[in-house]
Amino acid sequence: MKAIEMRETGGPAVLQLVDRPRPEIGGPDDILVRLKAAGVNPVDTKIRSNGTLVPNGLPAVLGCDGAGVVEAAGEAVTRFKPGDEVWFCWGGIGGPVGNYAEYILLDNHLAQAKPREIGFVEAAAAPLVLLTAWEALHDRARLVEGQRVLIHAGAGGVGHVAIQLAKAAGARVCTTVSSPEKADFAHALGAEYCINYKEEDLVESVMAWSEGQGVDIALDTVGPEVFRKTVPAMAHYGDLVTILDPGPDLDLKEARVRNLRISLELMLTPMLRDLPRARTHQGEILRRCAKLIDRGDLRIHVSETFPLAQVQEAHKRLETGHVTGKLALTMD
Structure with missing residues:
Protein backbone atom coordinates (compact mmCIF):
# COMPACT_ATOMS: atom_id res chain seq x y z
CA MET A 1 0.00 0.00 0.00
CA LYS A 2 1.00 3.62 -0.41
CA ALA A 3 1.68 5.54 2.79
CA ILE A 4 3.35 8.75 3.91
CA GLU A 5 6.31 8.01 6.14
CA MET A 6 8.27 10.34 8.41
CA ARG A 7 11.76 9.12 9.34
CA GLU A 8 13.05 12.32 10.94
CA THR A 9 11.72 15.60 12.24
CA GLY A 10 11.78 18.73 10.13
CA GLY A 11 9.82 20.62 7.50
CA PRO A 12 7.20 19.22 5.14
CA ALA A 13 9.93 17.62 3.01
CA VAL A 14 10.44 14.88 5.64
CA LEU A 15 7.04 13.44 4.64
CA GLN A 16 7.78 10.88 1.94
CA LEU A 17 5.51 8.63 -0.13
CA VAL A 18 6.57 5.01 0.35
CA ASP A 19 5.33 1.48 -0.21
CA ARG A 20 4.47 -0.44 2.95
CA PRO A 21 3.00 -3.91 3.40
CA ARG A 22 -0.76 -3.83 3.67
CA PRO A 23 -1.82 -4.66 7.24
CA GLU A 24 -3.52 -8.01 7.81
CA ILE A 25 -6.11 -9.05 10.37
CA GLY A 26 -4.11 -10.10 13.42
CA GLY A 27 -6.71 -10.51 16.15
CA PRO A 28 -10.38 -11.45 16.49
CA ASP A 29 -11.47 -7.84 17.19
CA ASP A 30 -9.56 -6.21 14.31
CA ILE A 31 -10.99 -4.49 11.28
CA LEU A 32 -9.00 -3.56 8.19
CA VAL A 33 -10.20 -0.26 6.75
CA ARG A 34 -9.50 0.92 3.24
CA LEU A 35 -9.10 4.64 3.83
CA LYS A 36 -10.86 7.06 1.54
CA ALA A 37 -9.64 10.23 3.25
CA ALA A 38 -7.69 11.49 6.27
CA GLY A 39 -7.89 14.71 8.23
CA VAL A 40 -4.91 17.07 8.39
CA ASN A 41 -4.57 18.72 11.79
CA PRO A 42 -2.17 21.15 13.50
CA VAL A 43 -1.00 18.34 15.77
CA ASP A 44 0.35 16.60 12.65
CA THR A 45 2.59 19.55 11.80
CA LYS A 46 3.77 19.78 15.41
CA ILE A 47 4.70 16.08 15.51
CA ARG A 48 6.46 16.46 12.17
CA SER A 49 8.47 19.41 13.48
CA ASN A 50 9.09 18.39 17.10
CA GLY A 51 8.89 14.61 17.27
CA THR A 52 6.39 11.85 18.01
CA LEU A 53 4.25 11.74 21.14
CA VAL A 54 5.40 8.21 22.00
CA PRO A 55 8.97 6.99 22.66
CA ASN A 56 10.87 5.50 19.74
CA GLY A 57 8.07 6.54 17.41
CA LEU A 58 10.10 6.82 14.20
CA PRO A 59 9.53 5.93 11.45
CA ALA A 60 5.98 7.16 11.77
CA VAL A 61 2.81 7.45 9.74
CA LEU A 62 0.94 10.60 10.75
CA GLY A 63 -2.78 11.34 10.63
CA CYS A 64 -5.03 10.97 13.68
CA ASP A 65 -8.42 10.75 12.01
CA GLY A 66 -9.81 9.05 8.95
CA ALA A 67 -12.80 7.53 7.20
CA GLY A 68 -13.16 4.60 4.87
CA VAL A 69 -14.70 1.22 4.11
CA VAL A 70 -14.25 -1.96 6.13
CA GLU A 71 -12.27 -4.38 3.95
CA ALA A 72 -12.02 -7.32 6.36
CA ALA A 73 -13.01 -8.14 9.94
CA GLY A 74 -11.79 -10.51 12.64
CA GLU A 75 -13.87 -13.48 13.69
CA ALA A 76 -15.23 -11.81 16.85
CA VAL A 77 -16.37 -8.60 15.14
CA THR A 78 -20.16 -8.21 15.13
CA ARG A 79 -20.44 -4.41 14.86
CA PHE A 80 -19.17 -4.17 11.28
CA LYS A 81 -18.91 -6.23 8.13
CA PRO A 82 -16.96 -5.72 4.90
CA GLY A 83 -18.43 -2.83 2.97
CA ASP A 84 -19.51 -0.81 6.01
CA GLU A 85 -18.49 2.86 6.11
CA VAL A 86 -16.70 4.05 9.26
CA TRP A 87 -14.99 7.09 10.80
CA PHE A 88 -12.64 7.27 13.77
CA CYS A 89 -9.77 9.02 15.52
CA TRP A 90 -6.90 6.59 16.09
CA GLY A 91 -3.16 6.50 15.39
CA GLY A 92 -0.92 9.18 13.99
CA ILE A 93 1.04 10.01 17.16
CA GLY A 94 4.08 7.82 16.43
CA GLY A 95 4.90 4.44 14.95
CA PRO A 96 3.44 2.73 11.89
CA VAL A 97 -0.28 3.21 12.64
CA GLY A 98 -1.67 6.38 11.10
CA ASN A 99 -4.16 7.58 8.53
CA TYR A 100 -1.80 9.05 5.93
CA ALA A 101 -2.05 5.70 4.15
CA GLU A 102 -4.32 3.60 1.97
CA TYR A 103 -5.18 1.13 4.75
CA ILE A 104 -5.29 1.06 8.55
CA LEU A 105 -5.80 -1.82 10.99
CA LEU A 106 -7.58 -1.05 14.26
CA ASP A 107 -9.76 -2.57 16.96
CA ASN A 108 -13.36 -2.37 15.75
CA HIS A 109 -14.44 -0.70 19.00
CA LEU A 110 -12.40 2.37 18.03
CA ALA A 111 -14.52 2.99 14.93
CA GLN A 112 -18.07 4.27 14.55
CA ALA A 113 -20.55 4.15 11.69
CA LYS A 114 -19.95 7.11 9.40
CA PRO A 115 -22.72 9.74 9.29
CA ARG A 116 -24.98 8.99 6.33
CA GLU A 117 -25.41 12.55 5.12
CA ILE A 118 -21.76 13.48 4.49
CA GLY A 119 -19.02 12.09 2.29
CA PHE A 120 -15.75 10.46 3.28
CA VAL A 121 -13.79 13.72 3.03
CA GLU A 122 -15.95 15.54 5.56
CA ALA A 123 -16.14 12.46 7.81
CA ALA A 124 -12.36 12.04 7.80
CA ALA A 125 -11.79 15.68 8.69
CA ALA A 126 -14.23 15.66 11.61
CA PRO A 127 -13.40 13.30 14.52
CA LEU A 128 -10.44 15.07 16.14
CA GLU A 265 -8.37 19.86 27.01
CA LEU A 266 -6.40 17.26 25.06
CA MET A 267 -8.56 14.74 23.25
CA LEU A 268 -5.52 12.53 22.54
CA THR A 269 -5.22 11.53 26.22
CA PRO A 270 -7.14 8.22 25.85
CA MET A 271 -4.70 7.19 23.14
CA LEU A 272 -1.60 8.48 24.93
CA ARG A 273 -2.46 6.86 28.27
CA ASP A 274 -4.43 3.79 27.07
CA LEU A 275 -7.71 4.64 28.82
CA PRO A 276 -10.45 2.29 27.58
CA ARG A 277 -13.32 4.00 29.42
CA ALA A 278 -12.34 7.36 27.96
CA ARG A 279 -12.19 5.82 24.47
CA THR A 280 -15.70 4.45 25.01
CA HIS A 281 -16.88 7.94 25.96
CA GLN A 282 -15.32 9.38 22.82
CA GLY A 283 -17.16 6.78 20.76
CA GLU A 284 -20.42 7.97 22.29
CA ILE A 285 -19.50 11.56 21.41
CA LEU A 286 -18.99 10.61 17.76
CA ARG A 287 -22.33 8.78 17.72
CA ARG A 288 -24.09 11.86 19.09
CA CYS A 289 -22.32 14.11 16.59
CA ALA A 290 -23.34 11.78 13.76
CA LYS A 291 -26.98 12.30 14.73
CA LEU A 292 -26.51 16.08 14.67
CA ILE A 293 -24.86 15.84 11.24
CA ASP A 294 -27.53 13.57 9.78
CA ARG A 295 -30.35 15.87 10.86
CA GLY A 296 -28.60 18.94 9.48
CA ASP A 297 -27.63 20.61 12.77
CA LEU A 298 -23.87 20.25 12.31
CA ARG A 299 -21.71 20.56 9.23
CA ILE A 300 -18.03 20.01 8.58
CA HIS A 301 -16.39 22.55 6.32
CA VAL A 302 -13.42 21.24 4.30
CA SER A 303 -11.91 24.14 2.41
CA GLU A 304 -9.37 22.16 0.40
CA THR A 305 -8.33 18.57 -0.33
CA PHE A 306 -5.02 17.14 -1.49
CA PRO A 307 -4.14 13.75 -2.96
CA LEU A 308 -2.10 11.61 -0.55
CA ALA A 309 1.06 12.19 -2.59
CA GLN A 310 0.70 15.97 -2.12
CA VAL A 311 0.80 15.85 1.69
CA GLN A 312 3.74 18.26 1.78
CA GLU A 313 1.57 20.92 0.13
CA ALA A 314 -1.20 20.25 2.64
CA HIS A 315 1.18 20.84 5.55
CA LYS A 316 2.49 24.03 3.97
CA ARG A 317 -1.05 25.27 3.51
CA LEU A 318 -2.01 24.48 7.11
CA GLU A 319 1.06 26.21 8.49
CA THR A 320 0.08 29.50 6.87
CA GLY A 321 -2.45 29.82 9.70
CA HIS A 322 -5.18 31.06 7.37
CA VAL A 323 -7.19 27.89 6.69
CA THR A 324 -10.95 28.14 6.98
CA GLY A 325 -12.39 24.94 8.43
CA LYS A 326 -10.38 21.82 7.70
CA LEU A 327 -8.01 20.28 5.16
CA ALA A 328 -8.06 16.63 4.11
CA LEU A 329 -6.06 14.09 2.14
CA THR A 330 -7.76 11.79 -0.34
CA MET A 331 -6.62 8.27 -1.25
CA ASP A 332 -8.47 7.59 -4.54
Whole structure:
Protein backbone atom coordinates (compact mmCIF):
# COMPACT_ATOMS: atom_id res chain seq x y z
CA MET A 1 0.00 0.00 0.00
CA LYS A 2 1.00 3.62 -0.41
CA ALA A 3 1.68 5.54 2.79
CA ILE A 4 3.35 8.75 3.91
CA GLU A 5 6.31 8.01 6.14
CA MET A 6 8.27 10.34 8.41
CA ARG A 7 11.76 9.12 9.34
CA GLU A 8 13.05 12.32 10.94
CA THR A 9 11.72 15.60 12.24
CA GLY A 10 11.78 18.73 10.13
CA GLY A 11 9.82 20.62 7.50
CA PRO A 12 7.20 19.22 5.14
CA ALA A 13 9.93 17.62 3.01
CA VAL A 14 10.44 14.88 5.64
CA LEU A 15 7.04 13.44 4.64
CA GLN A 16 7.78 10.88 1.94
CA LEU A 17 5.51 8.63 -0.13
CA VAL A 18 6.57 5.01 0.35
CA ASP A 19 5.33 1.48 -0.21
CA ARG A 20 4.47 -0.44 2.95
CA PRO A 21 3.00 -3.91 3.40
CA ARG A 22 -0.76 -3.83 3.67
CA PRO A 23 -1.82 -4.66 7.24
CA GLU A 24 -3.52 -8.01 7.81
CA ILE A 25 -6.11 -9.05 10.37
CA GLY A 26 -4.11 -10.10 13.42
CA GLY A 27 -6.71 -10.51 16.15
CA PRO A 28 -10.38 -11.45 16.49
CA ASP A 29 -11.47 -7.84 17.19
CA ASP A 30 -9.56 -6.21 14.31
CA ILE A 31 -10.99 -4.49 11.28
CA LEU A 32 -9.00 -3.56 8.19
CA VAL A 33 -10.20 -0.26 6.75
CA ARG A 34 -9.50 0.92 3.24
CA LEU A 35 -9.10 4.64 3.83
CA LYS A 36 -10.86 7.06 1.54
CA ALA A 37 -9.64 10.23 3.25
CA ALA A 38 -7.69 11.49 6.27
CA GLY A 39 -7.89 14.71 8.23
CA VAL A 40 -4.91 17.07 8.39
CA ASN A 41 -4.57 18.72 11.79
CA PRO A 42 -2.17 21.15 13.50
CA VAL A 43 -1.00 18.34 15.77
CA ASP A 44 0.35 16.60 12.65
CA THR A 45 2.59 19.55 11.80
CA LYS A 46 3.77 19.78 15.41
CA ILE A 47 4.70 16.08 15.51
CA ARG A 48 6.46 16.46 12.17
CA SER A 49 8.47 19.41 13.48
CA ASN A 50 9.09 18.39 17.10
CA GLY A 51 8.89 14.61 17.27
CA THR A 52 6.39 11.85 18.01
CA LEU A 53 4.25 11.74 21.14
CA VAL A 54 5.40 8.21 22.00
CA PRO A 55 8.97 6.99 22.66
CA ASN A 56 10.87 5.50 19.74
CA GLY A 57 8.07 6.54 17.41
CA LEU A 58 10.10 6.82 14.20
CA PRO A 59 9.53 5.93 11.45
CA ALA A 60 5.98 7.16 11.77
CA VAL A 61 2.81 7.45 9.74
CA LEU A 62 0.94 10.60 10.75
CA GLY A 63 -2.78 11.34 10.63
CA CYS A 64 -5.03 10.97 13.68
CA ASP A 65 -8.42 10.75 12.01
CA GLY A 66 -9.81 9.05 8.95
CA ALA A 67 -12.80 7.53 7.20
CA GLY A 68 -13.16 4.60 4.87
CA VAL A 69 -14.70 1.22 4.11
CA VAL A 70 -14.25 -1.96 6.13
CA GLU A 71 -12.27 -4.38 3.95
CA ALA A 72 -12.02 -7.32 6.36
CA ALA A 73 -13.01 -8.14 9.94
CA GLY A 74 -11.79 -10.51 12.64
CA GLU A 75 -13.87 -13.48 13.69
CA ALA A 76 -15.23 -11.81 16.85
CA VAL A 77 -16.37 -8.60 15.14
CA THR A 78 -20.16 -8.21 15.13
CA ARG A 79 -20.44 -4.41 14.86
CA PHE A 80 -19.17 -4.17 11.28
CA LYS A 81 -18.91 -6.23 8.13
CA PRO A 82 -16.96 -5.72 4.90
CA GLY A 83 -18.43 -2.83 2.97
CA ASP A 84 -19.51 -0.81 6.01
CA GLU A 85 -18.49 2.86 6.11
CA VAL A 86 -16.70 4.05 9.26
CA TRP A 87 -14.99 7.09 10.80
CA PHE A 88 -12.64 7.27 13.77
CA CYS A 89 -9.77 9.02 15.52
CA TRP A 90 -6.90 6.59 16.09
CA GLY A 91 -3.16 6.50 15.39
CA GLY A 92 -0.92 9.18 13.99
CA ILE A 93 1.04 10.01 17.16
CA GLY A 94 4.08 7.82 16.43
CA GLY A 95 4.90 4.44 14.95
CA PRO A 96 3.44 2.73 11.89
CA VAL A 97 -0.28 3.21 12.64
CA GLY A 98 -1.67 6.38 11.10
CA ASN A 99 -4.16 7.58 8.53
CA TYR A 100 -1.80 9.05 5.93
CA ALA A 101 -2.05 5.70 4.15
CA GLU A 102 -4.32 3.60 1.97
CA TYR A 103 -5.18 1.13 4.75
CA ILE A 104 -5.29 1.06 8.55
CA LEU A 105 -5.80 -1.82 10.99
CA LEU A 106 -7.58 -1.05 14.26
CA ASP A 107 -9.76 -2.57 16.96
CA ASN A 108 -13.36 -2.37 15.75
CA HIS A 109 -14.44 -0.70 19.00
CA LEU A 110 -12.40 2.37 18.03
CA ALA A 111 -14.52 2.99 14.93
CA GLN A 112 -18.07 4.27 14.55
CA ALA A 113 -20.55 4.15 11.69
CA LYS A 114 -19.95 7.11 9.40
CA PRO A 115 -22.72 9.74 9.29
CA ARG A 116 -24.98 8.99 6.33
CA GLU A 117 -25.41 12.55 5.12
CA ILE A 118 -21.76 13.48 4.49
CA GLY A 119 -19.02 12.09 2.29
CA PHE A 120 -15.75 10.46 3.28
CA VAL A 121 -13.79 13.72 3.03
CA GLU A 122 -15.95 15.54 5.56
CA ALA A 123 -16.14 12.46 7.81
CA ALA A 124 -12.36 12.04 7.80
CA ALA A 125 -11.79 15.68 8.69
CA ALA A 126 -14.23 15.66 11.61
CA PRO A 127 -13.40 13.30 14.52
CA LEU A 128 -10.44 15.07 16.14
CA VAL A 129 -12.00 18.53 16.06
CA LEU A 130 -15.43 17.26 17.11
CA LEU A 131 -14.02 15.38 20.08
CA THR A 132 -11.91 18.38 21.08
CA ALA A 133 -14.80 20.84 20.89
CA TRP A 134 -17.33 18.52 22.57
CA GLU A 135 -15.02 17.61 25.45
CA ALA A 136 -14.03 21.26 25.95
CA LEU A 137 -17.59 22.58 26.00
CA HIS A 138 -19.56 19.74 27.57
CA ASP A 139 -17.06 17.77 29.66
CA ARG A 140 -14.72 20.53 30.84
CA ALA A 141 -16.96 23.63 30.88
CA ARG A 142 -20.30 21.87 31.60
CA LEU A 143 -22.18 23.94 29.04
CA VAL A 144 -25.89 24.54 29.70
CA GLU A 145 -28.62 26.24 27.72
CA GLY A 146 -28.68 30.02 27.80
CA GLN A 147 -25.02 30.60 28.62
CA ARG A 148 -22.88 33.10 26.75
CA VAL A 149 -19.93 31.40 25.04
CA LEU A 150 -16.81 32.87 23.41
CA ILE A 151 -15.12 30.68 20.81
CA HIS A 152 -11.72 31.88 19.66
CA ALA A 153 -10.79 31.44 15.99
CA GLY A 154 -14.33 30.55 15.01
CA ALA A 155 -13.46 29.97 11.36
CA GLY A 156 -10.81 27.37 12.19
CA GLY A 157 -11.01 23.61 12.48
CA VAL A 158 -12.02 23.32 16.13
CA GLY A 159 -13.69 26.73 16.22
CA HIS A 160 -16.15 26.17 13.39
CA VAL A 161 -17.57 23.01 14.97
CA ALA A 162 -17.46 24.48 18.49
CA ILE A 163 -19.75 27.32 17.37
CA GLN A 164 -22.27 24.79 16.08
CA LEU A 165 -22.09 22.51 19.13
CA ALA A 166 -22.60 25.44 21.48
CA LYS A 167 -25.50 26.71 19.39
CA ALA A 168 -27.07 23.25 19.31
CA ALA A 169 -26.93 23.19 23.12
CA GLY A 170 -28.89 26.44 23.31
CA ALA A 171 -25.99 28.79 24.03
CA ARG A 172 -25.46 32.31 22.70
CA VAL A 173 -22.16 32.42 20.82
CA CYS A 174 -19.63 35.10 19.99
CA THR A 175 -16.34 34.43 18.25
CA THR A 176 -13.11 35.98 17.09
CA VAL A 177 -12.17 36.16 13.40
CA SER A 178 -9.56 37.87 11.26
CA SER A 179 -11.59 39.13 8.29
CA PRO A 180 -15.10 40.09 7.16
CA GLU A 181 -15.24 36.92 5.05
CA LYS A 182 -14.55 34.75 8.08
CA ALA A 183 -17.13 36.72 10.03
CA ASP A 184 -19.73 35.88 7.37
CA PHE A 185 -18.71 32.22 7.62
CA ALA A 186 -19.01 32.22 11.42
CA HIS A 187 -22.39 33.98 11.32
CA ALA A 188 -23.66 31.32 8.92
CA LEU A 189 -22.65 28.65 11.45
CA GLY A 190 -24.67 30.30 14.22
CA ALA A 191 -22.37 32.86 15.82
CA GLU A 192 -24.41 35.79 17.08
CA TYR A 193 -21.51 38.25 17.29
CA CYS A 194 -18.09 38.31 15.60
CA ILE A 195 -15.05 40.23 16.83
CA ASN A 196 -12.34 41.08 14.32
CA TYR A 197 -9.35 40.74 16.63
CA LYS A 198 -7.15 42.71 14.23
CA GLU A 199 -9.31 45.80 14.55
CA GLU A 200 -11.34 45.50 17.77
CA ASP A 201 -10.49 45.19 21.44
CA LEU A 202 -11.49 41.77 22.73
CA VAL A 203 -12.57 42.73 26.24
CA GLU A 204 -14.45 45.87 25.19
CA SER A 205 -16.27 43.94 22.46
CA VAL A 206 -17.21 41.03 24.73
CA MET A 207 -18.44 43.36 27.46
CA ALA A 208 -20.55 45.32 25.00
CA TRP A 209 -22.12 42.10 23.68
CA SER A 210 -22.67 40.61 27.14
CA GLU A 211 -24.09 43.79 28.68
CA GLY A 212 -21.07 44.14 30.94
CA GLN A 213 -21.32 40.63 32.39
CA GLY A 214 -18.58 38.81 30.45
CA VAL A 215 -18.89 35.31 28.96
CA ASP A 216 -19.78 32.24 31.00
CA ILE A 217 -17.52 30.01 28.91
CA ALA A 218 -14.52 30.76 26.70
CA LEU A 219 -12.66 28.28 24.51
CA ASP A 220 -9.07 29.23 23.64
CA THR A 221 -7.84 27.47 20.51
CA VAL A 222 -4.93 29.85 19.83
CA GLY A 223 -2.41 29.94 22.70
CA PRO A 224 -0.94 31.75 25.72
CA GLU A 225 -1.41 35.37 24.62
CA VAL A 226 -5.06 34.83 23.76
CA PHE A 227 -5.57 32.86 26.98
CA ARG A 228 -4.26 35.80 29.04
CA LYS A 229 -6.32 38.36 27.14
CA THR A 230 -9.47 36.33 27.68
CA VAL A 231 -9.38 36.34 31.50
CA PRO A 232 -10.81 39.88 31.90
CA ALA A 233 -13.54 39.07 29.35
CA MET A 234 -14.89 36.27 31.57
CA ALA A 235 -17.92 36.42 33.81
CA HIS A 236 -17.29 35.75 37.48
CA TYR A 237 -17.45 32.01 38.23
CA GLY A 238 -16.98 31.27 34.52
CA ASP A 239 -15.14 28.47 32.73
CA LEU A 240 -12.02 29.16 30.66
CA VAL A 241 -10.88 26.16 28.62
CA THR A 242 -7.73 25.95 26.50
CA ILE A 243 -6.67 23.22 24.09
CA LEU A 244 -3.03 24.40 24.23
CA ASP A 245 -0.35 24.80 26.88
CA PRO A 246 -1.11 28.21 28.43
CA GLY A 247 2.61 28.73 29.11
CA PRO A 248 4.75 28.99 32.26
CA ASP A 249 4.47 32.73 32.90
CA LEU A 250 0.83 33.03 33.86
CA ASP A 251 -0.40 35.69 36.23
CA LEU A 252 -3.66 34.20 37.51
CA LYS A 253 -4.48 36.91 40.06
CA GLU A 254 -7.44 38.27 38.08
CA ALA A 255 -8.62 34.74 37.26
CA ARG A 256 -8.56 33.93 40.97
CA VAL A 257 -10.50 37.06 41.93
CA ARG A 258 -13.11 36.12 39.33
CA ASN A 259 -13.26 32.55 40.70
CA LEU A 260 -12.70 31.14 37.24
CA ARG A 261 -12.55 27.42 36.66
CA ILE A 262 -9.62 26.83 34.28
CA SER A 263 -9.53 23.60 32.31
CA LEU A 264 -7.09 21.95 29.92
CA GLU A 265 -8.37 19.86 27.01
CA LEU A 266 -6.40 17.26 25.06
CA MET A 267 -8.56 14.74 23.25
CA LEU A 268 -5.52 12.53 22.54
CA THR A 269 -5.22 11.53 26.22
CA PRO A 270 -7.14 8.22 25.85
CA MET A 271 -4.70 7.19 23.14
CA LEU A 272 -1.60 8.48 24.93
CA ARG A 273 -2.46 6.86 28.27
CA ASP A 274 -4.43 3.79 27.07
CA LEU A 275 -7.71 4.64 28.82
CA PRO A 276 -10.45 2.29 27.58
CA ARG A 277 -13.32 4.00 29.42
CA ALA A 278 -12.34 7.36 27.96
CA ARG A 279 -12.19 5.82 24.47
CA THR A 280 -15.70 4.45 25.01
CA HIS A 281 -16.88 7.94 25.96
CA GLN A 282 -15.32 9.38 22.82
CA GLY A 283 -17.16 6.78 20.76
CA GLU A 284 -20.42 7.97 22.29
CA ILE A 285 -19.50 11.56 21.41
CA LEU A 286 -18.99 10.61 17.76
CA ARG A 287 -22.33 8.78 17.72
CA ARG A 288 -24.09 11.86 19.09
CA CYS A 289 -22.32 14.11 16.59
CA ALA A 290 -23.34 11.78 13.76
CA LYS A 291 -26.98 12.30 14.73
CA LEU A 292 -26.51 16.08 14.67
CA ILE A 293 -24.86 15.84 11.24
CA ASP A 294 -27.53 13.57 9.78
CA ARG A 295 -30.35 15.87 10.86
CA GLY A 296 -28.60 18.94 9.48
CA ASP A 297 -27.63 20.61 12.77
CA LEU A 298 -23.87 20.25 12.31
CA ARG A 299 -21.71 20.56 9.23
CA ILE A 300 -18.03 20.01 8.58
CA HIS A 301 -16.39 22.55 6.32
CA VAL A 302 -13.42 21.24 4.30
CA SER A 303 -11.91 24.14 2.41
CA GLU A 304 -9.37 22.16 0.40
CA THR A 305 -8.33 18.57 -0.33
CA PHE A 306 -5.02 17.14 -1.49
CA PRO A 307 -4.14 13.75 -2.96
CA LEU A 308 -2.10 11.61 -0.55
CA ALA A 309 1.06 12.19 -2.59
CA GLN A 310 0.70 15.97 -2.12
CA VAL A 311 0.80 15.85 1.69
CA GLN A 312 3.74 18.26 1.78
CA GLU A 313 1.57 20.92 0.13
CA ALA A 314 -1.20 20.25 2.64
CA HIS A 315 1.18 20.84 5.55
CA LYS A 316 2.49 24.03 3.97
CA ARG A 317 -1.05 25.27 3.51
CA LEU A 318 -2.01 24.48 7.11
CA GLU A 319 1.06 26.21 8.49
CA THR A 320 0.08 29.50 6.87
CA GLY A 321 -2.45 29.82 9.70
CA HIS A 322 -5.18 31.06 7.37
CA VAL A 323 -7.19 27.89 6.69
CA THR A 324 -10.95 28.14 6.98
CA GLY A 325 -12.39 24.94 8.43
CA LYS A 326 -10.38 21.82 7.70
CA LEU A 327 -8.01 20.28 5.16
CA ALA A 328 -8.06 16.63 4.11
CA LEU A 329 -6.06 14.09 2.14
CA THR A 330 -7.76 11.79 -0.34
CA MET A 331 -6.62 8.27 -1.25
CA ASP A 332 -8.47 7.59 -4.54
